[in-house]
Every structure is written in C-alpha cells, then in structure tokens.
Amino acid sequence: MEASGWSTSLSSGIVLSLVAVVWTMLWNNLQGLQLQQFVSRHLSRHARRLAAIVDPYLTVTIAEYDGGRMKRSDAYKEVQAYLQRATCATGGGVRHLKAETAKDVDALVLSMGDNEEVADAFRGATVWWLAYSTPPREDNAPSYWGGGRAARADRRFYRLFFLERHRDLVLGEYLPHVRREGRAVMVKNRQRKLFTNLSGDGYDADGMWSESVWSHVVFEHPKTFATLAMDPAKKKEVIDDLDAFRKGKDYYARVGKAWKRGYLLYGPPGTGKSTMIAAMANHLDYDVYDIELTSVRTNTDLRKLFIETTSKSIIVIEDIDCSLDLTRARKKKKKANDDGQKNDGDKKDGAEPPDEEKDAGGSKVTLSGVLNFIDGLWSACGGERIIVFTTNHVEKLDPALIRRGRMDKHIEMSYCCFEAFKLLAKVYLDVESHHLFDAVESLLREANMTPADVAENLTPKSVDDDADSCLAELVKELEKAKKKVLAKKEGKGKDVADGADDDDDDE
Numbered sequence: 001m002e003a004s005g006w007s008t009s010l011s012s013g014i015v016l017s018l019v020a021v022v023w024t025m026l027w028n029n030l031q032g033l034q035l036q037q038f039v040s041r042h043l044s045r046h047a048r049r050l051a052a053i054v055d056p057y058l059t060v061t062i063a064e065y066d067g068g069r070m071k072r073s074d075a076y077k078e079v080q081a082y083l084q085r086a087t088c089a090t091g092g093g094v095r096h097l098k099a100e101t102a103k104d105v106d107a108l109v110l111s112m113g114d115n116e117e118v119a120d121a122f123r124g125a126t127v128w129w130l131a132y133s134t135p136p137r138e139d140n141a142p143s144y145w146g147g148g149r150a151a152r153a154d155r156r157f158y159r160l161f162f163l164e165r166h167r168d169l170v171l172g173e174y175l176p177h178v179r180r181e182g183r184a185v186m187v188k189n190r191q192r193k194l195f196t197n198l199s200g201d202g203y204d205a206d207g208m209w210s211e212s213v214w215s216h217v218v219f220e221h222p223k224t225f226a227t228l229a230m231d232p233a234k235k236k237e238v239i240d241d242l243d244a245f246r247k248g249k250d251y252y253a254r255v256g257k258a259w260k261r262g263y264l265l266y267g268p269p270g271t272g273k274s275t276m277i278a279a280m281a282n283h284l285d286y287d288v289y290d291i292e293l294t295s296v297r298t299n300t301d302l303r304k305l306f307i308e309t310t311s312k313s314i315i316v317i318e319d320i321d322c323s324l325d326l327t328r329a330r331k332k333k334k335k336a337n338d339d340g341q342k343n344d345g346d347k348k349d350g351a352e353p354p355d356e357e358k359d360a361g362g363s364k365v366t367l368s369g370v371l372n373f374i375d376g377l378w379s380a381c382g383g384e385r386i387i388v389f390t391t392n393h394v395e396k397l398d399p400a401l402i403r404r405g406r407m408d409k410h411i412e413m414s415y416c417c418f419e420a421f422k423l424l425a426k427v428y429l430d431v432e433s434h435h436l437f438d439a440v441e442s443l444l445r446e447a448n449m450t451p452a453d454v455a456e457n458l459t460p461k462s463v464d465d466d467a468d469s470c471l472a473e474l475v476k477e478l479e480k481a482k483k484k485v486l487a488k489k490e491g492k493g494k495d496v497a498d499g500a501d502d503d504d505d506d507e
C-alpha cells in the first residue's frame, strides 16, 4: 500500500511537473498580449499557479486599514478607484461587483467582489489583482478604533500577483501608475467641497468638536466661465493661464518652483470677483478653501490651516484689505510707533505682534505671517494649489503682499462693458440682439455699472416682465448712473477750481 501510494504520488508529481513545463513553454511563446490576456482570463488562477512552479510569482498586498489606523489607506482607495475603471467599467471579466455608497461621492462606487480576480496589462507584462477579505478582529482591537467601522467590518485587501522577472517594472513603474490613475479617477468622481476654517476653538458651526481645522459643505456653485460676464479677451487670458498651470507639473519641477500660482482679483464690489473664483474652481475641478482671516488667531494657526489643505485646491482670502489691517496704513502706524525702528514687514519670522496690533476680532495674524504662509510654506507642501486674494482697494495693499511671485497674476474686474452685457442679456433674457442694444452700448461707456447691477436689471421682477421691459428698465438705470458720473466729475472740477486739497485717496 505504501509502495503503490508512493509510486502513484511520484507519477502524478511527474505528470504535474511535465504539464507545468509544457505550460510554461507555451506561455512564454504565446504571441501577442491579447492572447495572453485571453488565456489568463479563461484559465485564470489554476493555470497561473501551474506556471508559477517554474516562474515564481511575487505578491504585494494592500490593506484597507493599514497599521491599525482608523483612516482608510490612500493606497487602497487609489487601487480601488483604478480597478473600478480598469475592470468594472469595461467588464474586465469580473462577474461579481460590490456597490457601495461613499462619502462625498455622488454615484455608487463599484468594486470587485470578494475572491474576484482580474488581469491587467502594462508595457507587455501581465499582472493580476485579487480582492479578498478576512473576518473582523474579535480580540483586542486597539481601543482607539473605538468599536468603529474599521473594527467591526471585514478587513479588505487587494493582492497583486506578478512574475518575478517583472519585479522592477511593477514596483518601479506599474504601482506608481496605478496610484496616479486611481487618484485621477477619485478626483473625477468626488463631490467637490467648499471648506471654511473653524473659529479656532476646535468646534464647528454646529458646536461639535472637530479634529480638523476645516469644516466643509459640498461645493455646488453654478457659475462657470461660460456665464461669467467680462471682456472676452481677458477671460480667455485667464482660462489659458489656468490651463497652463494645470498642465504645468513638469515645467514647475524643471524650473525648481513649487507648483502653485497666486491670483489677485481686484475691482469694485459686484464686478464678479467671487463669481470668478467659482468659475475657476469649476473649470479646474478643484476644492475651495475659504479662509476667514479674522477667525485665525495666530500665525501658527494660519500655518496649520494651510498644512491641512489638499492638492488640487484654491485657497481664498476674500477682501484681504478688510480681513486684517495688512495695509499700508498699518505700516505707517507701526513705523511711527516704532520710534525709528525700521519695519521691514517682509518675511521675517512671523512673530506675533503686540496686543495693540491685534485687529478687532482678536486675531494676531501679521503681515509677515501671511507672507510666510504664501511663499515659505508653499515649497514645503505638495503642489497644485492656487491662492486667490480679492480686494476692492488694491491701492491700499502692502506691495510686499501682492508682488509678482506671490500674486503672479493681477486681474482687474471692472464695470460692465458692452461685450459683458451681451453675455448677460443672452444668459438672463435669451436675447442676442435688440433695438435697445445701441443705447445700452453708448450708455455703458459713460456710466459705471457693475455686472451685478446689470444682471439685477435684466432679471424679470414679475410674470409680465419680458426682454423689452427689462432692457427699458436697464436703460433708465444707466441714464441715472451716467448723470451721477457727470455730477461727480463736475464736482471734482469745481473742487480743483476752488483749490481744494483732494487727499482722500490716502485714507
């Protein structure tokens, strides 16, 4: 019994080895990737295991929660997103898909079901991904897991199989490629967010303690460049600039600059500065971090806020001239108070100012703190961030704050021009020409009316309002605005004639 058992297992061993050798020869000689993929899909796991006898496989396992952390691993999420596109969306031979809802994602997230396996091809090499899970830890999950989702749910993994001879290709190029592509899918699928900074006491708007310094809502602003009324040439320049920035990763790396860009939007209230930011975010598909500077207590808090922003985002400080006393006036005041001590104001150490320099809200953020925030830290954090300052009084800002290199592009948002009006007429009234357009064109040249006011006049106020009545109303308002401008000019002329000292610009 023993001898026959031994000879039976010997002969089955020989047969198995022969099959493996033949299979490996066949495998190595299979011409064309498609054939390999066909075979790998249909003979799948068993054939692969046979081939592994002579050409060993390596594996890489990626856990959903690695190192006992509460947060899902970035690598796991990226692989999941990559496989979602690479397999589920195109079929990929996967029969069992899992559908889950996910935070901040609109659609259901599809992923491979447990024990599903899928092949992927990369530069002539074939690799295989297996999804599997293990039961939750019953024992002694660390207390900081707090019995939360990570502790209760099955522990999920992706395992990558590849031939040893593809080791360098897979580890050096394929895996980074998977993570990059996965990230791109995640960015595309995610709901974008509008973040605002918390008050500084760590509680969010609902009075709940928050670990993050930011709270957020879903960003769903409808404005795009298509509905932003401004001079078309200027608009194109901004769009081209944003596109160049988005595609500029290699350029920034080559010239040794952090991948960031600063925009200063200035102009009177109602000319569309906030609207422009929404259009930029929608165009680039970026999140928006809206910093309320008056709630930031110290330069250190400002630094923390910045560090917690993510790539592909626009960081906004609106009305920078009002947020803090970061203006020339403050510099002057300080210079006087310092009794001869020179105020360099530019990029020192971000030291906190004395109490008398705090703004009304109790913030101790200084000009140097903001400058450090803009340039010093840029280089320390990963790229693809845009920072936008808006102001109604560009002339009041300290030149150090807005010099090129910090605020690379200065965009003036001005009163409504005729081209901008035509766009608003199309958007609000669906009208492209009208006998009142000529009157509007000549009045706009002389009257200062913001796009916000033009848009308001073009908005029907009752069911009886139509394009005729709205445009007639606009013409009436423009005539009034024109009279105001003329009266102001005349008043100024009179003042000059009277020798009045017109120094209110220095306020």
Ligand SMILES: Nc1ncnc2c1ncn2[C@@H]1O[C@H](COP(=O)(O)OP(=O)(O)OP(=O)(O)O)[C@@H](O)[C@H]1O
Pocket (backbone or CB within 6 Å): 227, 228, 229, 230, 267, 268, 269, 270, 271, 272, 273, 274, 275, 276, 392, 413, 451, 452, 453, 455
């Ligand atoms: N250029 C524009 N194109 C289209 N709509 C505009 C434009 N400017 C203003 N509006 C309309 O007017 C409203 C107010 O504009 P917005 O808040 O963008 O102006 P702002 O320049 O940021 O003003 P403020 O300086 O007071 O913050 C917007 O909701 C938008 O509907």
